[in-house]
Amino acid sequence: FTFGANSPNYCIVNSSIMEGQLESQVTEISQTPGIVGVICTDKQGLSLAAQGTLKSSAAGIVAGLASQANSLKMGTGDDDKPTVVVEFDTGNIMIKSQERSTLAVHKV
C-alpha cells in the first residue's frame, strides 16, 4: 500500500515480502505525530527494522539497555518487563522489550 504520493511521508511498502508486515507496522508508528525514529531489534541486538533517527547501528545498544533494565527484576513476573525511557533535551527514546524482540521509539 502507499501513503499519499504527494505527501512528504510518501513510501511504498510491499506486504508480500517476508518482513513486509513488520515494515508496515514500523512505518505506521513512525508516521505518528511526534515520532521521528523507530527501531525493532531481536534478542541478540540485531536490527529487524529501523526508520528515521534510530539507525540500525543503534540496535545493540537499544537491546542492551532493555536487557540491563530487565535484570533489575523489579517486575511482578517474567512477563512484566520495564519500559526504559532515555530523556534528552530534545526528546525521549522509549524502549520496550517483549519475549523475542525489543522496540524503541524516538519522540520529540
Added chain:
Amino acid sequence: INSTHFSIDLMEEGLQSMLKRLLPTVDGLQCILVCDRDGVIIVEVHTDDLPPAIVKPIFMGTFAIASEQASKLGVGKNSSVISYYSGHQVIQCNYLPLVLTFVAKVDANTGMLFALEEDLRDSVNQLRDLIGVS
C-alpha cells in the same frame, strides 16, 4: 626502523590495556584478539572461562580466505563474519592484513559487540598502518 618498532611496542601495550578495559563491558564477551591473516595472534585479552581450544591459528586463519571469497559475491567488500555455534559466537572483522575477533557466549548481545568494534576501529587501523610501515 628502530623508532617504528618502539612505536609498535607502545601501540601494542596501549591496545592491550584498552582491550582489557573493554572486555567486561559486554555481558558474555570472553575474548578480544587481533591477529594477522594466518591466525598469528598479535594482541589478545580473554576471560578465565574461555575454552582454550577456540583460539587456534587454524581457526582464526580461515577468516581471511572466507572474507576474500565473500567479497566476490558481487555486493562489495566483506567487512565482517558472524559465526554462531552451539555455545559460542565468533565475530571476525576485516582489517586485512589484520583480523579483529570477538568471542562471546552464544546469547551475548551481538549488536553491542559491533558497537564495540566501532570504538576499536581507529586503534586497529593505526596498528594496521604501523605494521604496514615495518
